[in-house]
Amino acid sequence: MTKADLDQLRLAYKKAVDEWVNTIRAEEELATPDHSMIAMEHWDTAHFGEHDAHTKATEAREAYKDALRALNYGI
Numbered sequence: 001m002t003k004a005d006l007d008q009l010r011l012a013y014k015k016a017v018d019e020w021v022n023t024i025r026a027e028e029e030l031a032t033p034d035h036s037m038i039a040m041e042h043w044d045t046a047h048f049g050e051h052d053a054h055t056k057a058t059e060a061r062e063a064y065k066d067a068l069r070a071l072n073y074g075i
Contacts (some may be wrong), residue, residue: 001071009064016060020053 028048030041069075 002068006026006064006067006071009060009067013057013060013064016053016057021052021055023053026050 023046027050029045030039030046032055
């Protein structure tokens with residue numbers, strides 16, 4: 001594992017977290033005073049997107065941690 005490889009994994013993690021934060025904010029914006037079913041459905045859809053983005057951020061984090069463990073501990 002080269003430094004460039006680690007840098008790529010770290011950048012992928014940071015990008016995934018940024019995307020996750022953006023989906024959280026998008027979901028939050030849909031919690032509006034509009035109490036209609038359509039508004040609720042849009043809010044729910046945004047939540048599913050947030051959940052997917054969180055999963056991607058977690059996977060990117062684990063890939064980066066695994067690479068760091070391999071480099072630092074040989075495992």
